[in-house]
Amino acid sequence: MLAKARPDLLLGDDSLALARGFKLTSAFAPLEKWLKAGQLGFVPAVSDPRLSRSHFQAADACNLGGLPGETGGRGWLDSLVDSLGKGTAFRSVGIGSTLPRSLVGVNGAISLNSVGDLRLNGDDKFRAATEKAIRGLFTGINHPVEEAVQEGMGALATAQKLAAKPYAAAEGVEYQGVGNAFKQLAQLIKGGANVRVATVGMGGYDTHENQGTREGGQLWRRLNELANAMAAFFTDLGDRSADVTIMVSSEFGRRVGSNGGGTDHGHGGVVTVLSGRKLAGSLLGTWNGLDKLDSGDVPEYNNMFNVYGSVAQGRFGLTTAQVDKVFPRQKFTPVKIYA
Numbered sequence: 001m002l003a004k005a006r007p008d009l010l011l012g013d014d015s016l017a018l019a020r021g022f023k024l025t026s027a028f029a030p031l032e033k034w035l036k037a038g039q040l041g042f043v044p045a046v047s048d049p050r051l052s053r054s055h056f057q058a059a060d061a062c063n064l065g066g067l068p069g070e071t072g073g074r075g076w077l078d079s080l081v082d083s084l085g086k087g088t089a090f091r092s093v094g095i096g097s098t099l100p101r102s103l104v105g106v107n108g109a110i111s112l113n114s115v116g117d118l119r120l121n122g123d124d125k126f127r128a129a130t131e132k133a134i135r136g137l138f139t140g141i142n143h144p145v146e147e148a149v150q151e152g153m154g155a156l157a158t159a160q161k162l163a164a165k166p167y168a169a170a171e172g173v174e175y176q177g178v179g180n181a182f183k184q185l186a187q188l189i190k191g192g193a194n195v196r197v198a199t200v201g202m203g204g205y206d207t208h209e210n211q212g213t214r215e216g217g218q219l220w221r222r223l224n225e226l227a228n229a230m231a232a233f234f235t236d237l238g239d240r241s242a243d244v245t246i247m248v249s250s251e252f253g254r255r256v257g258s259n260g261g262g263t264d265h266g267h268g269g270v271v272t273v274l275s276g277r278k279l280a281g282s283l284l285g286t287w288n289g290l291d292k293l294d295s296g297d298v299p300e301y302n303n304m305f306n307v308y309g310s311v312a313q314g315r316f317g318l319t320t321a322q323v324d325k326v327f328p329r330q331k332f333t334p335v336k337i338y339a
Contacts, residue, residue, distance in 0.1 A: 001290050006258040012214045018042065019283040025213055027223035030231040034274055041279040043271040043335065044287055045301035051252055053265040055206070058251035063101035065305055070329040076305075077197050078105025080312055083322045089155035090193040095181040095200050102199060108148060110155060115187050116163035118156060155193075162191040173236045178202045179229035186236045189244070202226060205250060209262040230274055242276035245315045247308070255296050268298025271307050277314070278339040285335045305330040307337075314338040 003010060015023040016032060024035075024042070034040040050067055051058045061067055065076030081092050092109035094100050103109035112118050167187045169175065175183040181200040188195050204222045211219045226248070234241045253269030273279060285302040292299065309323040309332050323332045 002256075005256050006263070008261055009211060009213050009258050009263070014215070019281050020287060022283050025220060025223060026215060027220045028227045030224070030227045031274065033231075034234065035282060038278045038282075038339065039275050041273045041275075041282050041284045041337070043273070043285040043302050043307050043337075044283065045268045045285070045298045046249070046271050046304050046307055047252065047267040047269065047297075047300035047302075048304040049300065051267065051304075053252070055251060055265075060101065062249065062251045062304065065308070065327045066329045074105040075100070075102040076308065076326050077102040077199070078107050078109065079326045080316075081105075081107045081109075081197060082325070083318055084196050084316060087196055088158070088194045089151040090158070090188055091196040093185070093188065093195055093198045095184050095198065100199050100201065103197075108151070112159075112184070114163075115159050115167075115184055115191075118159035158191070158193055162187055162193075169232075170236045170238060173232050175229065175232050175236075177225040177229065179225075179232050182229045182233040183236075186233055189237060189240055207254070207262045208264060209260050211258070211262040234274065234276075245273065245275040245277070245311060247311045248272035248274075249304070249308070253298060256290065256293055256298060257296060266297040267294065268300060271302075271304075271311075273311060273337060275315075275338070280336045280339050284337055302335055303330070303333070306333050306335050310335040310337045 011023050011025055014026040016026065016028065016035065018024050022042070022044070028035070028040075031040050048061065050061055063075055064071040064073065065079065071079075077092065084091065089108065089110060092103055092107055094103050094109055094111040095113070096111060097113055099109055099111040103111075110118070167183065169183065169186065178200065185195065185198050185200070188198075202222070202225075205219070207219050211217065213219055230246055233246075234244070237244060249271045250269050253266050254263035255266035257263070273284065285307065288299070288301055290298065294300070305327045309327060309330075312318060312326070313320075313323050313334065314337050320332055320334070324330075
């Protein structure tokens with residue numbers, strides 16, 4: 001069917017084999033080591049009936065875990081942090097200049113472009129005195145703000161300690177492009193900042209034309225940059241990667257048929273999972289084929305928020321009741337992600 005619907009977007013002979021007859025673009029070759037180890041998997045046909053073809057509406061729903069009116073405008077990752085217990089100020093981090101809506105809420109997530117950017121402004125000679133004064137001012141006041149301020153000052157101290165000397169990645173690891181965001185996370189994790197939840201954003205996937213799925217194509221280049229970043233990150237973490245799971249998702253998928261070398265906004269996207277734990281397979285969730293398209297889209301065989309909740313549940317050992325609180329309008333049905 002794909003040969004008829006998108007003859008100009010078929011994968012080449014250098015593609016990697018997945019389960020159930022699927023193939024994976026060679027752009028993901030940097031992650032082949034983890035694919036063979038059973039730690040890289042893909043959930044196809046992921047969507048939610050509440051998503052439209054609008055980037056803005058769909059992105060909001062994905063970040064909030066539902067529509068704004070259903071969630072009170074609180075991000076689903078911030079709700080998730082409620083179930084993870086107390087931690088440092090780095091327990092939820094957004095790498096970038098703007099905090100993503102998925103982390104907006106009550107748990108005080110930190111947004112930063114680089115670890116060294118997190119510092120008190122002002123003249124260097126007054127910085128230590130200013131920090132001491134702030135700590136003293138908000139000590140012993142028996143007020144909720146005391147804990148938040150002390151956490152914040154602790155985060156500043158940790159960041160400046162880590163930034164005091166150039167970061168040394170593991171031998172052979174080189175971060176490029178979006179990999180520089182992953183580098184900041186590696187520095188925090190290896191530096192003992194106790195990160196629990198973190199986000200990295202990457203654009204450039206709105207491929208209406210000149211999409212290209214083979215080496216050198218527009219989409220191939222973006223996916224290859226991402227795959228190289230994920231491989232560098234996991235290699236850099238070494239044994240620490242056993243406690244890490246990366247989930248890659250978009251607000252929606254692309255339509256099955258091509259239109260001049262690209263694909264329009266559609267449903268039924270793909271969620272990518274790279275984990276330090278063994279997964280249930282290279283192709284995860286439900287797949288019932290393309291015999292019956294949904295208005296030209298891949299049908300929704302796996303609900304987006306069930307997938308998100310299942311990745312989080314397995315990573316953090318959450319109960320079904322805890323996941324239900326993260327997605328208030330979604331009756332959680334687990335998707336088997338981990339072995």
